[in-house]
Structure formats: structure tokens, C-alpha cells
Amino acid sequence: MIPLEGTWFANPAIQKAMWPALLETLQMVGISGLATLILGLPLGVWLFITRPGAMSANRTLNFVLSAIVVNITRSFPYAILMIALMPLTVVLVGTKIGPIAASVSLAIAAIPFFARLVExxxxxxxxxxxxxxxxxxxxxxxxxxxxxxxxxxPALVASFTTTVVTLIGYSAMAGLIGGGGLGRLAYNYGFQRYQTDVMIMTVVLLILLVQVIQWVGDAVSKAIDHR
Structure with a gap:
């Protein structure tokens, strides 16, 4: 058995790179989560109020929003969507790599997902x-x-919590294509350099992050539910 002192605590990837990678992941999830809330909530409301029989029923607009904007965007696997959006990302933020650049594709992937949950x-x-x-x-x-x-x-809070948890998973995939964060750390050190301790620590941090967000979301949803 390899002593922990020689791997977990002495590994430079864990000592120096783990914390910045975690911050990059939080940055990606935070920026894209905020954009998703700001844009996805009204989009979901429009989906609901323009459906047949609703207060602002509009079959054409509902078809455009539902079938074209939401369904088509949700049909793209995130890895492919991120690559396809690289030219747009360069136009918006000036680069196609890094956590800020990854936030663009993360938001575009999550907005229609959250909008459907809102509806x-x-x-x-x-x-x-x-x-x-x-x-x-x-x-x-x-x-x-x-x-x-x-x-x-309460249901909207639960839906947003689910979306943020999904964003964490997407952010790990973004790291494989230059997005940074824990995904890049796991790939560069855990996979390419066969450092199992880095891979395990990355997975543990992602699990803890998901658990914390889910717990907070559930607590908020329960606190505001007065039914």
C-alpha cells in the first residue's frame, strides 16, 4: 500500500492546483447559473403562457420557443455544443478557453433545460x-x-437546484476541452499522468459540491413551501 503522506499530501497537483481548479469550477457554475436564472425563467414563463389554452395563447410563438429554441438546443450533447459555440464564445469573451469562455456554452446548454423545468x-x-x-x-x-x-x-427552486447540479457535471466535461476547473485537473493529472489520488480527490470534491448544493436547494424549497 502506498502511504498517503507520499501521495495525497505531497502531490503538487493536490497541494497547489486543486484549490484554483475548484474556484474555476465555482466560477463557471456561478456565472452560467446566474445567466440561466435570468434568461431561463422568463423563457419558461413564455413557454407556459403561450401554450394552447393559456392566458396569452400563441401557437406560432409557442412552437418557435418550444420546438426550435428549447428542443433543438437540448438535443445537442454538451461536448458537441461547446465545440460548435467556440466561434461565438471568441466573439463574446475574446477567447475559447478558460472558465469564462466555458460559461458561455454552459449557459446556452442550461437555459433551455431550465426553461422546460420552469414550464x-x-x-x-x-x-x-x-x-x-x-x-x-x-x-x-x-x-x-x-x-x-x-x-x-418551491418547485422553481427545486428546478433551479437540479439545473445547477447538471451544470456541475457539464463543467467537468468543459474541462476536457479547455474549460479549466476540476474536469481539466482530473484529465491532465488523473488520466494522462495516471495519478489516481488526484482523480479520487476530484471526484470527492464534485460529489461534495453536488451534495451541498442539493441540500441548500432542498432546504430553501422546504422553507418557502407553505402548502
Missing amino acids: TSLRDVHVGKLDAAHAMGSTKLQSITKVLIPESL
């Missing part, structure tokens, strides 16, 4: 509550902001 969450709101709001003279915007979103907030 599903909004469907759980009882239609009678929206009808009551309309009967009291609420505008469509007021019905969305004061009834639809508040009533579905």
Missing part, C-alpha cells in the same frame, strides 16, 4: 387561482408576478 413547475399551479386573479382585475403581468411565480416558487 413544468408552472403547470402545477391550480388554474382556479389564476382565474380568481383575473376576476379581481389583475393584469396578465400581475397574474404572473403575484400568483403564478409565487405559487410555484
